[in-house]
Amino acid sequence: MSGLHIPLDTPDGSRTAHAENLLAPNPSAMTLDGTNTWVIGGREVVVVDPGPDDEAHLLRVRDHLGERRVTQILLTHGHVDHSGGARRFAGLTGAPVRALDPRHRLGDEGLADGDVVVVDGLEIHVYGTPGHSADSLCFWLPDDRAMLTGDTVLGRGTTIIAQDGGLADYLHSLDRLRAAAESLEARALLPGHGPVLPDPIGALDGYLAHRRERLDQIREARRRGARTPREIVRIVYADVDRSLWPAAEVSVRAQLDYLERL
Numbered sequence: 001m002s003g004l005h006i007p008l009d010t011p012d013g014s015r016t017a018h019a020e021n022l023l024a025p026n027p028s029a030m031t032l033d034g035t036n037t038w039v040i041g042g043r044e045v046v047v048v049d050p051g052p053d054d055e056a057h058l059l060r061v062r063d064h065l066g067e068r069r070v071t072q073i074l075l076t077h078g079h080v081d082h083s084g085g086a087r088r089f090a091g092l093t094g095a096p097v098r099a100l101d102p103r104h105r106l107g108d109e110g111l112a113d114g115d116v117v118v119v120d121g122l123e124i125h126v127y128g129t130p131g132h133s134a135d136s137l138c139f140w141l142p143d144d145r146a147m148l149t150g151d152t153v154l155g156r157g158t159t160i161i162a163q164d165g166g167l168a169d170y171l172h173s174l175d176r177l178r179a180a181a182e183s184l185e186a187r188a189l190l191p192g193h194g195p196v197l198p199d200p201i202g203a204l205d206g207y208l209a210h211r212r213e214r215l216d217q218i219r220e221a222r223r224r225g226a227r228t229p230r231e232i233v234r235i236v237y238a239d240v241d242r243s244l245w246p247a248a249e250v251s252v253r254a255q256l257d258y259l260e261r262l
């Protein structure tokens with residue numbers, strides 16, 4: 001694909017032909033390098049995930065755009081590291097905020113599976129991909145053959161199932177993204193955190209394999225006597241940084257919930 005640019009050291013400045021990432025300065029174990037704010041379009045743009053309510057970041061995005069008008073702000077989901085700055089950024093640009101969850105909207109328009117957003121002649125196709133959270137969306141850019149994945153697929157490591165998500169939904173969403181990546185011949189995944197993934201099918205297969213592996217590990221931990229989510233985390237997530245264990249515990253609860261319903 002023409003115009004795919006992936007910097008080696010930071011996701012900041014990653015690009016496809018019509019999408020560009022401006023990294024928010026909120027790095028952590030959960031957010032990797034920070035939140036990726038994606039700017040899509042040409043002379044008019046859509047901004048996806050303004051990021052946390054960080055004035056310096058929001059002003060940097062606005063100043064970077066110069067004369068280019070922001071027509072809409074879209075959210076991949078409502079978690080605060082993606083949506084926290086949306087209201088302020090709407091104030092800076094006059095653009096409405098569209099999201100699946102009505103609580104995160106500003107203006108009359110929602111956003112849901114099947115919607116097509118048009119900016120500067122460019123189409124953005126909306127995919128409902130619940131799982132990481134109930135309100136997670138992905139955005140397909142046909143012109144760049146690139147999929148913005150929010151926190152459904154990250155640029156490094158794996159994502160978690162949050163309290164407002166669910167594993168059955170998540171696995172279904174990964175299957176759907178994989179089928180879309182194959183039939184649409186996707187060339188890149190543009191995640192909500194971390195670097196661009198230039199091998200969409202490889203990345204999605206890796207995610208699906210990882211999920212199956214974790215479920216097997218949880219079954220095995222239970223066979224060995226682990227009962228509570230915390231006991232299971234200590235065994236299954238032994239190789240993971242301890243600061244992530246509380247999030248892992250939420251993920252384990254989601255997996256236990258899934259196994260019980262099989």
Ligand SMILES: [Zn+2]
Binds near residue numbers: 035079081192193
């Ligand atoms: Zn996030």
